[in-house]
Amino acid sequence: MKRPEGFKGFSIMSIGQVISLIGSSMTQFGIGIWIWQTTGNATPFSIVASLFFIPNLIFSPFAGALIDRWPKKKALILPDLAAGIITILTLILLKTNNLTLWFLYIASFVSGIFNAFQWPAYSVTISIMLKKEEYGRANGLFSLTESGPMVIAPIVAGALLPIIKLDGIMIIDIITFIFAVGAVLWVIIPDVRKEVTEKVSLFKDAIFGFHYIFKRKPLLYLLLIFLGVNFFSGLYSTLIAPMILAKTNNNAVFLGMIESSFGIGGIAGGILMTIWGGAKKKIISLLFGILISGIGSMILGLSNVLISFLIAGSIIGIAGVVANASSQAIWQFKVPPSLQGRVFSARRVVAQLVGVIPMACSGIFVDRFLTPTFFYNTTKLSSIFGQSKGGAIALLAFVAGIFE
Numbered sequence: 591m592k593r594p595e596g597f598k599g600f601s602i603m604s605i606g607q608v609i610s611l612i613g614s615s616m617t618q619f620g621i622g623i624w625i626w627q628t629t630g631n632a633t634p635f636s637i638v639a640s641l642f643f644i645p646n647l648i649f650s651p652f653a654g655a656l657i658d659r660w661p662k663k664k665a666l667i668l669p670d671l672a673a674g675i676i677t678i679l680t681l682i683l684l685k686t687n688n689l690t691l692w693f694l695y696i697a698s699f700v701s702g703i704f705n706a707f708q709w710p711a712y713s714v715t716i717s718i719m720l721k722k723e724e725y726g727r728a729n730g731l732f733s734l735t736e737s738g739p740m741v742i743a744p745i746v747a748g749a750l751l752p753i754i755k756l757d758g759i760m761i762i763d764i765i766t767f768i769f770a771v772g773a774v775l776w777v778i779i780p781d782v783r784k785e786v787t788e789k790v791s792l793f794k795d796a797i798f799g800f801h802y803i804f805k806r807k808p809l810l811y812l813l814l815i816f817l818g819v820n821f822f823s824g825l826y827s828t829l830i831a832p833m834i835l836a837k838t839n840n841n842a843v844f845l846g847m848i849e850s851s852f853g854i855g856g857i858a859g860g861i862l863m864t865i866w867g868g869a870k871k872k873i874i875s876l877l878f879g880i881l882i883s884g885i886g887s888m889i890l891g892l893s894n895v896l897i898s899f900l901i902a903g904s905i906i907g908i909a910g911v912v913a914n915a916s917s918q919a920i921w922q923f924k925v926p927p928s929l930q931g932r933v934f935s936a937r938r939v940v941a942q943l944v945g946v947i948p949m950a951c952s953g954i955f956v957d958r959f960l961t962p963t964f965f966y967n968t969t970k971l972s973s974i975f976g977q978s979k980g981g982a983i984a985l986l987a988f989v990a991g992i993f994e
Contacts, residue, residue: 593776593777593778594776594777594778595719595777595778595779596719596720597719597720597724597727597728599719599777599778599779600715600716600719600720600728600731600732600777601731602773602776602777603666603715603773603774603777604731604732604734604735605769605773606769606770606771606772606773606774607712607735607770607773608734608735608738608739609766609769609770610670610766610767610768610769610770610771611735611736611738611739611743611770612738612739612742612743612746612766613743613762613763613764613765613766613767614673614677614739614763614766614767615739615740615742615743615744615747616743616746616747616750616759616762616763617677617680617759617760617763618743619743619744619747619748619759619845619846619849620747620751620756620759620760621680621694621756622635622831623751623831623835623842623845624689624756625638625691625694626831626832626835626840627840628691629691631832631953631957632829632832632952632953632956632957632979632983633953633954633956633957634691634694634953635828635829635831635832635953636828636829636949636950636951636952636953636954637695637950637953638694638695638698638828639698639828639949640946640949640950641695641696641698641699641702642698642699642701642702642705643702643942643945643946643949644699644702644946645699645700645702645703645706646702646703646705646706646942647706647938647939647942647943647946649702649703649706650706650710650935650936650938650939651796651797651799651800651932651935651936651939652706652793652796653665653706653707653710653931653935654710654796654799654931654932654933654934654935654936655795655796655798655931655932655935656707656931657707657710657711657714657931657932657935658714658795658928658929658930658931658932659795661779661781662711662714662715662718662779662781663774663775663779665707665711665931666707666708666711666712666715666774666779667771667774667775668704668707669704669705669707669708669711670767670770670771671767671771672700672701672703672704673701673704673705673767674764674767676697676700676701677760677763677764677767678764679697680693680694680697680760681757681760681761681764684756684757684760685757706935709934709938710930710931710934710935710938711931712732713918713921713922713930713934714927714930714931714934715779716728716729716732716922717922717927717930718779718780718927719779719780722922722923725918725919725922725923726863726866726867726868726872726915726916726919727863727864727865727867729863729914729915729918729919729922730859730860730861730862730863730864730865730866730867730911730915731860731864733856733859733860733863733911733914733915734856734857734860734861736853736856737852737853737854737855737856737857737859737860737907737911738853738856738857739853740849740850740852740853740854740856740907741850741853741854741856741857742850742853743850743853744845744846744847744848744849744850744853745846745847745850746846747759747846748842748843748845748846748847749843749846751842795932796932797936798929798932798933798936799929799932799933799934799935799936799937800936800939800940802925802929802932802933802936803933803936803937803940806924808924809921809924809925809937812873812876812917812920812921813937813940813941815876815877815880816917816941817940817941817943817944817945818944818993818994819880819883819913819994820941820942820944820945821944821945821947821948822948822989822990822991822993822994823887823945823990823994824944824945824946824947824948824949824952825948825952825986825987825989825990826887826890826891826952826983826986826987826990827949828949828952828953829952829953829956829983829986830848830849830983831845831849832979832980832983833979833980833983833984833987834848834849834899834980835980836976836978836979836980836983837894837976837980837981837984844896847896847900848896848899848900848903849903850903851899851900851901851902851903851904851907852903852904852906852907853907854903854904854907855903855904855905855906855907855908855909855910855911856907856908856910856911857907858904858907858908859907859908859909859910859911859912859915860911860915862908862911862912863911863912863915863916867919868912868915868916868919869916872916872917872919872920873916873920875912875913875916876912876913876916876917876920877913878909878912878913879909879910879911879912879913879914879916880909880913880994881909881994882905882908882909882912883905883906883909883910883913883994884990884991884992884993884994885905885991886902886903886904886905886906886909886991887902887906887987887988887990887991887994888987888988888991888992889901889902889905889991890902890903890906890984890987890988890991891975891984891985891986891987891988891989891990891991892974892975892984892988893984894976921933921934921937952983952986955986956979956982956983956986957979960982960985960986961978961979961982964982964985965977965978965979965981965982966978971985975988
């Protein structure tokens, strides 16, 4: 049997990744509920997210340099393998009643290191497996690897948690990662690497991407747009789960439905981009996606009933895919495949660097300032956004939407 390649091969890889990420997202869903039930605070959510993103940003330039040097399959498999090992360790600690927040913090940090390889590796793979005219469709398809699990995982995990508990969810996660690794091993990926004519240090290769971007003003300006978007979305994006749980009296089913709405929107956006490919001038569909996403964030902040949460999540999901897929197509057109590992990693660092600040501070800001100051008793703000910590997080979402 001929091994798949081209768009068919990339599609098979994407399906394997979707299956694996469904398992991972189910575990994250269950861990989120465990954290909320254990602490009742928003701060641990911010800490977990920050400890994931900080090493991801620090190691991304080095990961990009290694991706350009390594066979792409190695870079694609490494993050999945690390995630599988971390899940196994977490399961052992849970079964022996030794799972703690501190372990989750450490696990998040380690996951962030290895995850630095995943996004740039897949981005480069699109460029070397496909034709340029297929980039828009491929990025729309690849967006389904994020959106698909967001639909399925919360609903399935919310339904299964009372039956098989968190340890059963983790066992499913461990099984599913085999599909991602198997798909990568099966398909044909051209071996395109950086041509080494002289010995270059890893550090010099790591900073190459920054020099490349800063010398090309259009790419830099495009990057600064996403820097601003990521800063404001970081105000609330890691606190959606505690916001929903606080507003629904810890209803895991409602949380699953609302989180799935983001994925449903993402799937709709992915299908749209797979068929359409975006505007001829990709910057138009990119800016339109950012505008609509901001409106969705405002609706999310004002939501107090299930239907409005679902509408907001769907809008944000669709718009986010349109914006990100359009941006990705621009970068893939402008940057040669042999440089993309380093350049895309540098791009990721710059775009997300500022977003870590609100991500790290938002939980503490909600717990220590917003809630006791404006949402402890009935106030004008609480009458609009809701009571207690759920209302405080909703305010951040609304403000983020205005500035996006």
